[in-house]
Amino acid sequence: MKKFFSKVHRRVHQWVVANQLLSGIFAVIAITILLTTISMALYITSGASGLDLSRPGFDASRSAAQTGDTPTFSSTGKLTTKDIEAFTKLYNEQRDTLKKIGSFDDQALTDEALGLIIPTTEPVPGSE
């Protein structure tokens, strides 16, 4: 067995020395595949793939996602009643934006909503 491996090793070494350009290309391709596999694994396990709206099929979703203007309130300077009023206005606007966005209502996953159970219209007793 050892002899076999040493023979294979010698043959590979000879081939690499004789075809340096080709073996360089193969090595680059192998490294690329390895690094791509690692990055894809990280992309999926980290949950980034779930939020990536640039995936195929998410074109409509991309425009629906609200980015909104980033509100600014200075963290330095004197604080007056007027500033607090201005802050409250900005704060309430942002809260309204947040309230308009869905909050992962659990009704979306009920058996009925998913079509696992088709609601039947049973006759009301005594109606016949």
Next chain:
Amino acid sequence: MIERNCREAQRNLQRIQYVDPVTRVSRGNATANVIKLMSALNARASANTYNIPALVTATNNVQRIRQDFTDDYTSYEIGLREVVLMDCQANPVSFYRKLTEVRSKRAILSTHAKSIELELDSFSQHISDLANLVKDAR
């Protein structure tokens, strides 16, 4: 029953799979904007020697819940993906078990969203305390 209708359920779950990232990204952006505002007010109040610990506590709580929400969303999204890709007709029991897990994970996300709302309510209430302090200091 599950074997008969599970393909339809998977199609509906797939639709949810397309809608949820939009909600997640939009909620993430809006919450980040609110936190930015809250932190700015806290910093400014502190620099002006107005001390309202409840404002800082509410801000920290929103940040913590947002982080929990982010982690739990990842787990939910992975679970949802698994349910959509399962061969539900061959394994109806494990399909339904997995679906139940996904429901619990979605319920946790809903709870986080409600908790953030409560903390924001609390912050709102304490803004008036700060306004009173500023008024008295004049």
